[in-house]
Amino acid sequence: MLATCSYTRIKYYKALLSHIHLDAVSFLNKLKEKDAYEGLIYQWMEELYQQQKSIKEAKLILQKRRYQYYCQKNFRS
Numbered sequence: 001m002l003a004t005c006s007y008t009r010i011k012y013y014k015a016l017l018s019h020i021h022l023d024a025v026s027f028l029n030k031l032k033e034k035d036a037y038e039g040l041i042y043q044w045m046e047e048l049y050q051q052q053k054s055i056k057e058a059k060l061i062l063q064k065r066r067y068q069y070y071c072q073k074n075f076r077s
Contacts, residue, residue, distance in 0.1 A: 012045070013049075015055045016045050016048075016055070017041075017045075019062070019063070020041075020063065027041070041066075044061075044062055045058070
């Protein structure tokens with residue numbers, strides 16, 4: 001997964017995680033444990049990276065997706 005990432009990709013992920021107030025080490029540990037939420041965040045970040053979105057644009061998109069995720073989750077409860 002992240003073991004083969006380039007420095008640029010790691011920097012990209014780190015900027016996004018920082019923006020959404022997630023600690024990188026804790027995030028990676030939960031990702032390793034196959035936590036569903038962290039897996040979803042990772043999937044979104046990878047998607048944005050592959051689409052070559054700027055960090056600024058990716059931050060906005062990621063924030064919007066997280067908001068939608070929480071709204072759907074709360075709506076179902």
